[in-house]
Amino acid sequence: MYKIAVLPGDGIGPEIVPEAVKVLEVIGRRTGIEFQFTEALVGGAAIDARGQALPPETLDLCRQSDAVLLGAVGGPKWDALPPEERPETAALLPLRKELGLYANLRPAYLFEPLAEASPLKREIVAGTDLIIIRELTGGLYFGPKKREKAGTGEVAYDTMLYSTAEIERIARLAFDIARRRRCHLTSVDKANVLTSSRLWRDTVESLKGEFPEVTLEHMYVDNCAMQLVRRPTRFDVIVTENTFGDILSDQASVLTGSIGMLPSASIGGSTALYEPVHGSAPDIAGQQKANPLATILSVAMMLKYSFKMDGAAAAVEAAVGRVLAKGYRTADIYVPGTVLVGTAEMGALVRQEL
Amino acid sequence: MYKIAVLPGDGIGPEIVPEAVKVLEVIGRRTGIEFQFTEALVGGAAIDARGQALPPETLDLCRQSDAVLLGAVGGPKWDALPPEERPETAALLPLRKELGLYANLRPAYLFEPLAEASPLKREIVAGTDLIIIRELTGGLYFGPKKREKAGTGEVAYDTMLYSTAEIERIARLAFDIARRRRCHLTSVDKANVLTSSRLWRDTVESLKGEFPEVTLEHMYVDNCAMQLVRRPTRFDVIVTENTFGDILSDQASVLTGSIGMLPSASIGGSTALYEPVHGSAPDIAGQQKANPLATILSVAMMLKYSFKMDGAAAAVEAAVGRVLAKGYRTADIYVPGTVLVGTAEMGALVRQEL
Ligand SMILES: CC(C)[C@H](C(=O)O)[C@@H](O)C(=O)O
Ligand SMILES: CC(C)[C@H](C(=O)O)[C@@H](O)C(=O)O
Numbered sequence: 012m013y014k015i016a017v018l019p020g021d022g023i024g025p026e027i028v029p030e031a032v033k034v035l036e037v038i039g040r041r042t043g044i045e046f047q048f049t050e051a052l053v054g055g056a057a058i059d060a061r062g063q064a065l066p067p068e069t070l071d072l073c074r075q076s077d078a079v080l081l082g083a084v085g086g087p088k089w090d091a092l093p094p095e096e097r098p099e100t101a102a103l104l105p106l107r108k109e110l111g112l113y114a115n116l117r118p119a120y121l122f123e124p125l126a127e128a129s130p131l132k133r134e135i136v137a138g139t140d141l142i143i144i145r146e147l148t149g150g151l152y153f154g155p156k157k158r159e160k161a162g163t164g165e166v167a168y169d170t171m172l173y174s175t176a177e178i179e180r181i182a183r184l185a186f187d188i189a190r191r192r193r194c195h196l197t198s199v200d201k202a203n204v205l206t207s208s209r210l211w212r213d214t215v216e217s218l219k220g221e222f223p224e225v226t227l228e229h230m231y232v233d234n235c236a237m238q239l240v241r242r243p244t245r246f247d248v249i250v251t252e253n254t255f256g257d258i259l260s261d262q263a264s265v266l267t268g269s270i271g272m273l274p275s276a277s278i279g280g281s282t283a284l285y286e287p288v289h290g291s292a293p294d295i296a297g298q299q300k301a302n303p304l305a306t307i308l309s310v311a312m313m314l315k316y317s318f319k320m321d322g323a324a325a326a327v328e329a330a331v332g333r334v335l336a337k338g339y340r341t342a343d344i345y346v347p348g349t350v351l352v353g354t355a356e357m358g359a360l361v362r363q364e365l
Numbered sequence: 366m367y368k369i370a371v372l373p374g375d376g377i378g379p380e381i382v383p384e385a386v387k388v389l390e391v392i393g394r395r396t397g398i399e400f401q402f403t404e405a406l407v408g409g410a411a412i413d414a415r416g417q418a419l420p421p422e423t424l425d426l427c428r429q430s431d432a433v434l435l436g437a438v439g440g441p442k443w444d445a446l447p448p449e450e451r452p453e454t455a456a457l458l459p460l461r462k463e464l465g466l467y468a469n470l471r472p473a474y475l476f477e478p479l480a481e482a483s484p485l486k487r488e489i490v491a492g493t494d495l496i497i498i499r500e501l502t503g504g505l506y507f508g509p510k511k512r513e514k515a516g517t518g519e520v521a522y523d524t525m526l527y528s529t530a531e532i533e534r535i536a537r538l539a540f541d542i543a544r545r546r547r548c549h550l551t552s553v554d555k556a557n558v559l560t561s562s563r564l565w566r567d568t569v570e571s572l573k574g575e576f577p578e579v580t581l582e583h584m585y586v587d588n589c590a591m592q593l594v595r596r597p598t599r600f601d602v603i604v605t606e607n608t609f610g611d612i613l614s615d616q617a618s619v620l621t622g623s624i625g626m627l628p629s630a631s632i633g634g635s636t637a638l639y640e641p642v643h644g645s646a647p648d649i650a651g652q653q654k655a656n657p658l659a660t661i662l663s664v665a666m667m668l669k670y671s672f673k674m675d676g677a678a679a680a681v682e683a684a685v686g687r688v689l690a691k692g693y694r695t696a697d698i699y700v701p702g703t704v705l706v707g708t709a710e711m712g713a714l715v716r717q718e719l
Contacts, residue, residue, distance in 0.1 A: 094556045097557060130594050130595050131486070132484060132486055151505075152559075156559070156560040156561075157560060158561075161529075164529025164530055165528070166527065167563065167564035168508060168527070168560065169562075170522050170525075171522060171525065172520065173522070174515060174518055174519070174520045175520075203453060203454045205505065207510075207512075207521040209449075209512065209521065210512055210520075233611045234615065236612045236613070236616035237615045237618065237624070239616075240484050240594060240616060240619045254555070257555075257586070258609075259590070262593075265594050266594065
């Protein structure tokens with residue numbers, strides 16, 4: 012029996028999360044494994060009901076669960092709050108830190124039928140299958156920061172701070188994932204300018220010997236931002252610092268057609284967290300228009316990384332592939348000649364294919 | 366009379382720079398303005414001859430000139446050096462800092478005949494005409510940094526540090542450039558997470574009243590990395606922090622077909638610096654294969670920003686457009702059906718069109 016904390020959150024969250032839960036229920040019936048789901052409040056919904064984006068009971072539930080499924084948080088309703096108090100920041104950052112989720116895994120995989128929807132030419136994007144591993148609890152996000160008066164104005168700073176141990180654990184994880192994929196690891200830094208990047212590069216380099224089957228290359232972050240657009244197929248696994256990873260993974264997320272297709276996993280602690288890459292899309296919330304596939308693919312990642320059910324994970328991915336191949340599309344990936352379906356309908360189609 | 370310091374540098378630098386110099390000579394003859402060129406060593410060439418990537422006499426020459434034209438620096442010969450001693454880092458960073466070049470201007474403009482060469486679909490890239498203004502002497506590159514032993518390992522940090530005054534001067538410059546373009550300014554930060562970004566956002570916002578004709582929007586850096594690929598035409602002027610600008614401008618540079626087409630200007634001090642965005646391309650150096658257009662377009666920026674010769678600048682850009690429209694291409698932008706030409710030939714074609 013696996014306990015899963017279900018945090019639908021805001022906007023389209025409450026529409027897409029149930030579709031992913033139902034997929035897990037099918038897998039459960041099929042494999043005889045019981046998944047026990049418990050819902051909790053997070054984000055704007057939690058601010059409204061409890062006055063906090065991440066109430067202690069939600070954090071406790073997550074800690075006691077085997078995995079967390081999160082929908083999306085945030086929306087215009089809470090945009091008047093200072094940036095650091097908005098649902099995204101005030102829920103996601105402490106959740107990552109408290110659960111010790113030091114690695115964010117973001118695959119960018121092209122489902123062939125969606126090449127049309129990519130901003131890239133078909134011959135550039137065809138075959139894209141990469142994963143970005145972003146360090147998630149260190150670097151510029153969590154280092155010392157301050158804002159203070161100085162002369163007639165102010166100064167403010169953030170610190171990109173890393174220790175050998177922090178870099179080693181994320182690098183080991185990246186090498187290990189590369190070893191199970193195409194054995195190619197790109198470590199991204201700015202070692203020609205940044206001191207923390209030099210420690211990053213030296214540390215990653217020092218682990219190379221432990222993974223002889225993996226080819227390691229180092230790439231500057233600016234060059235990586237270019238190569239991702241120019242030739243995404245050259246990448247297999249990319250590992251990088253928190254802020255660089257934030258930028259590069261969002262960039263990578265549009266290459267394959269729609270951010271509505273992209274799952275993510277945040278791992279490292281005892282309880283991992285799974286969520287779609289996209290946001291709460293308040294403009295289409297409550298209209299059954301949202302694409303549930305990113306959330307469904309996130310539970311495929313849950314099956315793989317939290318429950319070691321690689322077969323079930325592959326089955327979910329294959330089901331999604333078949334639904335797309337048959338021409339079904341939600342609005343975000345619709346092109347003329349395909350069949351437009353809503354959120355629940357798309358979820359049902361995936362379950363039928365399972 | 367204008368004095369121009371000419372720093373060809375390494376790799377293809379010595380092949381492309383003369384083509385740009387000759388363009389300026391034509392402009393000089395045409396307008397009756399005298400340009401006086403003085404060459405100096407920089408980068409790997411300077412390391413070899415003088416033991417320093419930026420010899421004092423080169424810096425002095427730059428200081429005494431009205432503008433600097435730089436080719437490119439770096440190459441495999443110097444890659445064995447520690448990253449911070451390589452020509453790129455050891456020449457460019459102190460040159461920017463010493464000349465007070467706090468603003469790096471990088472246009473990404475699609476020459477219509479090159480839509481073929483873009484990794485983006487034609488309907489996505491058509492009409493792209495944006496400029497990224499990157500803060501160049503502050504932020505993560507120049508804040509306090511350190512690496513030291515800690516326990517059994519090490520820690521290292523860099524500091525993203527900004528003062529109100531630093532942000533104000535780059536923001537004013539960006540507003541002013543937006544005012545002369547399509548009056549749309551996007552300020553890019555990560556104000557939901559970073560303290561320095563909050564100061565950035567507040568400071569940019571506080572200047573809005575001085576430029577009532579400009580529409581200002583704020584965008585998170587991760588979102589900007591997405592939008593640049595998804596819909597580059599939505600941008601006019603983008604202003605951002607040093608490291609964010611490094612990443613975003615390199616990303617933008619591949620959208621329009623070839624990095625071989627992209628000029629840059631670094632301004633702010635009394636002497637501005639103009640250089641192509643691309644590197645020294647050691648693999649094709651000495652073969653007359655390099656594209657001189659980025660360097661030629663860099664002197665167009667020089668005419669505009671250093672000498673206020675907007676008409677001459679537009680004439681150079683138009684000449685480049687006509688050469689491309691006639692089907693001439695260097696190897697980096699060649700597609701079947703066009704006419705392949707070498708470096709000097711491309712330079713001559715532009716001068717003919719002038
Ligand atoms: C909302 C924000 C704090 C978050 C981040 O930057 O980590 C988001 O952009 C993400 O990538 O999950
Ligand atoms: C070579 C390097 C120091 C430089 C930078 O990061 O500024 C380069 O990438 C650039 O963008 O001009």
